[in-house]
Amino acid sequence: xxxxxxxxxxxxxxxxxxxxxxxxxxxxxxxxxxxxxxxxxxxxxxxxxxxxxxxxxxxxxxxxxxxxxxxxxxxxxxxxxxxxxxxxxxxxxxxxxxxxxxxxxxxxxxxx
Numbered sequence: 001x002x003x004x005x006x007x008x009x010x011x012x013x014x015x016x017x018x019x020x021x022x023x024x025x026x027x028x029x030x031x032x033x034x035x036x037x038x039x040x041x042x043x044x045x046x047x048x049x050x051x052x053x054x055x056x057x058x059x060x061x062x063x064x065x066x067x068x069x070x071x072x073x074x075x076x077x078x079x080x081x082x083x084x085x086x087x088x089x090x091x092x093x094x095x096x097x098x099x100x101x102x103x104x105x106x107x108x109x110x111x112x
Contacts, residue, residue: 004043
C-alpha cells in the first residue's frame with residue numbers, strides 16, 4: 001500500500017494570509033510546499049464543507065471552510081477520515097477563506 005497525499009497548487013496569482021503565490025507554486029507553506037502526507041493507503045477525493053453565510057456570523061472570518069479526506073489505511077494502519085483541523089498546513093490555507101472569498105478547485109484524475 002502506498003502513501004496518500006493532498007496536493008495544493010496555485011492555479012492563478014493568489015494571496016493567502018498576506019503571502020503571494022504565483023501560478024504553479026505550492027500553497028501549503030510560504031516556501032511553496034505542494035504536498036501534505038495523509039498516511040498509508042488510498043486517499044479519497046477531498047470534500048469541502050462551506051459554512052452558511054448570514055445570520056449572526058455574517059463576515060467570512062467565522063466561515064472558514066473545512067476539508068474532509070478519507071484514507072483507506074494499510075500496512076497495519078486503520079482507515080480514517082481526517083479534517084483540516086488535523087492537518088495544520090491545510091487549516092492554515094483555509095483560514096478566512098469564506099464561501100465567497102476563494103474558488104477551490106481540484107483535478108481528480110479518475111474523471112477526465
